[in-house]
Amino acid sequence: MSLWSFANPAKFMKVTAPLVPALSGLSLLLLVIGLVWGFFFTPDDYRQGSTVKIFYLHVPAAMMAINAWGAMLLGSLIWLIRRHHVSALVAKAAAPVGVTMTLIALLTGAIWGQPMWGTWWAWDPRLTSFLILFLFYLGYMALWTAIDDPDTAADLTSILCLVGSVFAVLSRYAVNFWNQGLHQGASLSLDKEKNVADIFFYPVLVTMAGFVLLFLALVLVRTRTEIRLRRLHALQLRERMA
Numbered sequence: 001m002s003l004w005s006f007a008n009p010a011k012f013m014k015v016t017a018p019l020v021p022a023l024s025g026l027s028l029l030l031l032v033i034g035l036v037w038g039f040f041f042t043p044d045d046y047r048q049g050s051t052v053k054i055f056y057l058h059v060p061a062a063m064m065a066i067n068a069w070g071a072m073l074l075g076s077l078i079w080l081i082r083r084h085h086v087s088a089l090v091a092k093a094a095a096p097v098g099v100t101m102t103l104i105a106l107l108t109g110a111i112w113g114q115p116m117w118g119t120w121w122a123w124d125p126r127l128t129s130f131l132i133l134f135l136f137y138l139g140y141m142a143l144w145t146a147i148d149d150p151d152t153a154a155d156l157t158s159i160l161c162l163v164g165s166v167f168a169v170l171s172r173y174a175v176n177f178w179n180q181g182l183h184q185g186a187s188l189s190l191d192k193e194k195n196v197a198d199i200f201f202y203p204v205l206v207t208m209a210g211f212v213l214l215f216l217a218l219v220l221v222r223t224r225t226e227i228r229l230r231r232l233h234a235l236q237l238r239e240r241m242a
Contacts, residue, residue: 012223013227019220023216030206030213031210034210037203037206038056041203051112056207058104062105062109063208064101065130065134071090071091071098072140073168079091079154089223092157094219095140133164143157
C-alpha cells in the first residue's frame with residue numbers, strides 16, 4: 001500500500017477507524033503504568049527531593065511539544081509540494097494537541113523551577129525559545145480560524161509553520177546551543193554519565209511512549225473530525241446551490 005493512498009479521505013477514514021481505540025487504550029495503559037511507577041515507586045532525589053518526580057510529566061510533554069511541531073511541519077511540506085488535503089488537516093489537527101503539550105511543559109517547568117531556582121520563571125534562552133514556540137502555536141491556530149478559504153489557510157499556515165520550525169529546533173537543541181542560564185542540561189542522554197539513573201530512566205520511557213501514542217490517537221481523532229466537517233460543509237454548499 002502506497003503512503004500517498006492515505007491522501008484519499010475515504011481511505012484515511014477507513015484505515016484509521018480501528019487505530020483510534022487501539023492507540024487510545026494502549027496510551028492510557030502506558031501512562032497509568034509510567035506515572036504510577038514514577039510517582040509512587042521511585043525514590044526522592046538526594047538534591048531535589050520529591051520535586052524531581054515532576055520529571056515524569058515535564059520531559060514527555062516537552063518532547064511531544066517539539067515533535068508535534070515536527071509533525072505539523074511534515075504535513076505542511078506535503079501540502080505545499082503535493083497539495084494533499086489530508087496532510088494539511090493532519091497539521092491543523094496536531095496544533096491544539098501540540099499547544100497543550102507545550103503548556104503542560106511550561107507549567108510543570110515553572111512548578112519545578114520555583115523551589116529549585118526560587119522563581120517561577122527566568123528569561124533563560126532555553127525557556128524563552130520554548131515560550132516563543134508556544135506563541136507560534138497560538139498564532140498558527142488563530143491563522144487557521146481567521147481565513148475562510150481552506151486552501152489559502154493551508155498555504156499561509158504552512159509558511160508560518162516553516163518559520164516557527166526555527167524555534168522548535170532551538171527548543172530541542174537549546175541544551176546544546178547554550179551552556180549558560182538556569183535550565184539544567186538534557187535529562188536523557190546516550191552518554192551514561194550524563195543520563196539519569198536507571199531507576200528514573202525506565203518509568204519515564206514508559207511515560208514517553210504513552211505520550212507518543214496519546215498524541216497519535218488525538219491527532220487521528222481530530223483529523224477524522226476535520227474531514228467530517230469538510231464533508232458537511234460541502235453538503236451544505238450543494239444544498240444552497242440546489
